[in-house]
Amino acid sequence: MTALLQIDGVSKQFGGLQAVQALSFTVGKHEILGLIGPNGAGKSTVFNLINGVFAPDGGRVRFRGADITGEPPHRVARHGLARTHQIVQPFMTMTVLENCTVGACFGRQNLPLARARETAREMAVLVGLEDRLEAPASKLTIAGKKRLELARALAAQPMLLLLDEVLAGLNPTEVEHMIGIIRAIRERGIAILIIEHLMQAIMSLSDRIVVLNSGRKLAEGLPAEVAVNPAVIEAYLGDPDLAAKLRSGPR
Amino acid sequence: MIGLLASIVDGVLIGSVYGLAAMGITLIWGVMDVINLTHGAMIVGGMFGLYFLTEGLGLPAYAALPPILVAGFGVGVALYWVAVHRMVGRPPLMSLLSTFAVNLILIGLGTAAWGTVLFNVSVSLPGFSLGRYTFPGTHIMAAVLTAAIAAVLYFFLYRTRMGKAVRAVAGNREAAELVGIPTTRVLALAFGLGVALAGVSGMLIGTMFPFTVLAGDAYQLKSFVVTVLGGLGNPTGALVAGIALGLVEGLATPFMPVSWTLVMEFVLFVAVLIAFPGGLFNFRRSRRST
């Protein structure tokens, strides 16, 4: 069974900095794959390489069997891949509904305006924005804007959703709510590749985890395995002895 | 062949002044992401400043430089507060329109006052002769003064505290504010400097060529071409690119009618931008959140 998304030996350099180095992993059709790693590990760059903001220096990106390496973002979106941003990018003067309609109109299904509005409405309801449909995006709270970003990406009916730190800046209640939404998205059969710093959240959501450090893959596996991987702990804490001490438990 | 070489050398001399003008644009653009569309009018201002100081007050030509520098700075700071201050942080389109509006006002007033009359400032300075060819003294002097001013600018930017503040604000305005740099004052200062550079380059051009109120447009276009070629926010690049443009002009003018020079420069401008959307020497990384 071919994976939905296949990253094969992908690299990217910016000036003197090797942001991503020979990275390979896959995302399966109904999987939630978590991407973690210390700050600066290259996680957002990986997203940018997948959805076409940058073209990789080397390696291939395959989506649904087709080679999408280096294709511009709007074409990648048409293939059925959607993405949210770490710093939300709503269309400020447009309403919530209009924002989502853009997603529905120009995503994979390329719907005409009337039908796109239906899908847009559906998605806005899914994330809990049904009572703010006519509000301009600029008037939403940060949590609302994050939900809008999500709804907009979903409105495109993607097969794979890239979530970039969608929980950042949310309080515990909002985090819970968002996790529920993410689970609901998976129920709909959409695969998810998620970057997150909130450990509990990403560990509980993901089927598998890939750990990045300095642009390379450090570890890969089930959340439980990765959590006790000494190399992973060292990457986060920087001290191998400390890792051993932590594993041996409290004194 | 020698004639062509002479033309090229002369082009380099003149080109350095283009570089100076472009430094004015690139400084403002680099520090606050604002395109100063009054640049042309400011150049013309420098030209007229020269005229009135020499013809009206009888000053020797190059003595006009300090007053024009200071006046340009003052005008720049005033302009900042009137048209630009509220635009910083808004989409660059807005500052484009606000400076464009001021330019309309200034050029409109200028043409109302002086029409399209040709003004000429005669500066007698012995040139440098090589065989049949003379390099006008004014051109040489202009290049020398440009080098001096550029040197002072570098000293300011890289060796003084205020200059460091300017570079900091150019790099990341929010971070600069967080460390306590009075960003608004720095922005006003940078704008004043940019306009001062424009005024001085206008003055130097005025010593070399006759001018009208409408001459600013052509030099503004040249400044933008040079800025783009040299890379945004990069004063060195601007100077080098200015000299390069002067060189190209020196190469082309023997073979091309004058009206086509501007067209050629425009085509160059667009072509470079299409090929290198960030300018040729793009040292500033994009500020997008990717």
Next chain:
Amino acid sequence: MILRRPFFWIVAIVILLFAVAPTIGNNVELRESLLLAAVYITLASNLNMMLGYAGYVNFGSIVFFGLGGYFCVYFMSALNWALVPAILAGGVAVSTLALCFGFGILRLRGVYFALATIGVNEAVMAFVTNFGPWGGATGIYLSTELFQPLGGPARALWTIYYVLVGVMGLSMYLSYFVKVSKFGLGLRAIGQNEDAAAVLGVPTPRYKALVYSLSAFLPAIAGGLYFFKGAYIQPPDAFDLQLSTEALVITMLGGQGTVMGPALGAYLYEELRGWLLTSATFSNFQLVIAGVLLLIIVLFAPGGLMGWLYGRWPRLRRWLE
């Protein structure tokens, strides 16, 4: 259903007023000033599609008007075409050129694009000034015989006027249809945040080139009509940057991104100008006034008149566009 939108009827009434008012008493003077207004509104409405929707300033939009004029005048004088095919062919030719050129020039982002558009106008003017078949610097004169098929010069002027009013109305309707279409939604997304729009799948290069080309069509036709009427075209008149500057000011004054904005702006601008320029009309002072207006709008009311109205009375959004 557009017939139910009040806006549709407002525009229809405006067109009717334009058409009928000068016929009362054969008021040629009124017709001439309304003709100029119609030209301004056409230019501003089409400029608005790029500026107000996609957020791209076209400083040199007059190049479409001038080129359209040249194509039409050339087709009629050198190739002996009738008026209607000539203006239509002019419109198609200019839009096609704009489409091809658009793909290239619109790779330039926002600000660079704006600067480049000034250069486009200058470059085209320089080219035409040296282009023999189009009369070079002297331009092209049309003989009055060409007015015969239209019933002679006097009647022809009226016909041209009506057609131009029609073009003005079409510009406003076009602006509306684009705004409420999927294309328009994509354009507005580009105007808000081009990168985010691309990530969502909006085909940004294609859409930008398309709106550039579309915004060229009706101004080109208007240019054809305008210069045919004058029976003379020469480069400085055809590519007069001041006209596109005024179109820009009008668009901003009325409210960019709205459909009624350009029309209201044109009216306001004419009124203000007539008010402030008492006796002599120095074209320089026109520029000064335009500059002052633009500065005030950009600094204090970037949404223009419509923006201010919508802010005060949000209900108005249902009635106007």
